Amino acid sequence: MENKLAVQLLSSIAQEARLDIFRLLVQAGSEGLAAGAIGETLKIPLSTLSFHLKGLSVAGLINARQVSRFIYYSANYEAMNGLLVYLTENCCAGQQACCPDLSCNATDNEIKSCKEIKS
């Protein structure tokens, strides 16, 4: 990831309504939610919501797919993970004692290991 892309992603969630939208979608899972459902849940006027959904989409932090009349929006987990890694890269001069070690979650196997420990 490079600076400009990261700024795009960060800008897209650096706003109260958009952060709420994004977190809702992160929690909703890959199926996502229709625009109307998002607006209803978060009580956001539709034109405003549409403006923000577009911002998140253009940045690349959420995906949209049309299902008949509905448009389902979902979190782009890859983009999110890339951003988190970018932010914490080479943390603490390589000692990495002070930040979550995201690289331990970077591959599927490592994620599995991490979860096994937890359970």
Next chain:
Amino acid sequence: MENKLAVQLLSSIAQEARLDIFRLLVQAGSEGLAAGAIGETLKIPLSTLSFHLKGLSVAGLINARQVSRFIYYSANYEAMNGLLVYLTENCCAGQQACCPDLSCNATDNEIKSCKEIKS
């Protein structure tokens, strides 16, 4: 963490210069860097740099400490970690197959376990 605080933190790094500054400090470790050293490394005019350092400080993402004539800025790792957790909380409807499981890094012991696996 709550929405408004997270937006504050995100806004503070949702800008090219400030993201560079923050990442430089994340990598520098807890000792931090003097303002002048940051400006020199990143080629940012001092008044602009000062404006951005203030933004990051007010948001709470970096700390400042004065050492004689120098002011050392350092990353606030707690704030950063809190933000990362907030973003990924309850990811994927609790299945957490799609995002780094930061909660496995949430405590020191868990971080240790995670690292042991990796090595």
Next chain:
DNA sequence: ACAATATTTCTATATTTATGGAAATATAGA
């Protein structure tokens, strides 16, 4: 007290972003 260094504040200007009502577009069912 003076000079040198480190950093911030002041200032004006330029740019970007957010808001929500009203109208437009798109899809689907009767």
Next chain:
DNA sequence: TCTATATTTCCATAAATATAGAAATATTGT
């Protein structure tokens, strides 16, 4: 084709943010 539903685009206005030169402030050594 008519109607209802879902979502977006248009628009004007309001507000927040970024830039960097010049001047001001703070600290230290002589």
